[in-house]
């Protein structure tokens with residue numbers, strides 16, 4: 565049977581590499597690249613069609629950081645497909661990243677060095693901003709837009725007699741201490757990325773609890789450290805060129821330096837092949853690469869608790885209501901303005 569797979573942020577990095585791998589796995593796939601930039605989306609489709617000439621690759625305009633765009637994209641998905649088998653929630657941003665050089669060198673000579681290189685704990689901050697919907701941009705893009713997309717696609721994801729999957733691209737940078745349930749959007753902190761990724765871990769567990777009975781299964785992955793536009797944006801390009809040999813050297817000692825997008829997509833691909841009932845909703849599935857370059861997937865228990873995950877879920881439902889109310893008020897105002905007096 566032809567499976568329908570939707571991938572957000574599919575035009576570059578891990579998302580594009582996943583598409584490539586999925587098309588190699590299943591030639592019958594109906595793959596939908598959900599991207600905010602249609603020019604880049606078309607370039608990605610051309611790349612995919614070069615190696616898979618007969619593949620069915622659709623494009624969908626989706627800016628996951630805009631409520632209006634998510635609602636319009638979901639309508640389009642419902643018009644095009646009768647169900648969605650896999651929804652990969654992969655789009656993500658890390659705006660204005662800053663590496664704390666002093667903390668980095670301190671960490672380099674401490675016992676925490678391995679943890680620092682695999683999670684960036686204590687050395688990475690970002691500067692966030694408020695978007696046009698009045699939401700914090702990182703929260704809106706990495707978490708809330710995806711939540712809204714799931715909510716809108718529930719009729720296609722929760723079909724009787726059929727299982728569907730959502731898969732979140734989380735991160736080893738997801739940390740409980742960066743997340744505050746009283747400040748979901750991370751308005752008052754300097755680690756919005758870490759907070760949004762931790763929130764996706766919590767949300768995935770809540771989705772599993774609430775939706776498994778309706779055939780929807782949610783999982784979380786960590787791609788490791790991958791060289792993509794997102795990582796290249798963290799340091800000046802000459803610095804990356806300079807340290808690249810060191811990165812490949814470090815890879816011999818740590819399996820989390822997956823480095824290439826294709827390696828990073830390992831766990832996303834692996835999940836595609838698993839029976840959903842066999843998966844652990846409390847585990848994060850890590851893409852890992854051995855020193856000799858062999859890829860594998862390993863589940864690791866997440867540092868999450870049920871109560872917090874439930875509270876987050878109900879807060880997101882509340883926020884969804886508020887956002888929808890604001891949007892319909894805005895639309896009503898716009899209509900009133902265009903009616904001739």
Ligand SMILES: NC(=O)C1=CN([C@@H]2O[C@H](COP(=O)(O)OP(=O)(O)OC[C@H]3O[C@@H](n4cnc5c(N)ncnc54)[C@H](OP(=O)(O)O)[C@@H]3O)[C@@H](O)[C@H]2O)C=CC1
Pocket residue numbers: 572573574575576577578579598599600601604626627628629630654655656657705733734735736786787788789790791792793794795
């Ligand atoms: N690289 C790494 O080491 C790690 C990455 N991750 C996660 O992996 C995911 C993929 O990132 P990666 O491949 O590394 O980086 P890329 O920057 O290459 O990919 C990010 C993708 O998300 C898209 N995107 C960003 N904002 C939006 C938006 N508002 N609406 C729709 N699409 C959007 C980008 O589109 P556009 O081209 O238009 O910007 C791009 O296609 C992210 O969620 C990231 O947090 C997690 C852990 C480690």
Ligand SMILES: CC(C)=CCC[C@@H](C)[C@H]1CC[C@H]2C3=C(CC[C@]12C)[C@@]1(C)CCC(=O)C[C@@H]1CC3
Pocket residue numbers: 663680681682683684687688734735736737788789795798799807810811814
């Ligand atoms: C010598 C050398 C390798 C220096 C690089 C230091 C840092 C720039 C990296 C150390 C750990 C890295 C890391 C990420 C970005 C780059 C580092 C901070 C991520 C935060 C990228 C995005 C993620 O989601 C997780 C990564 C964890 C590790």
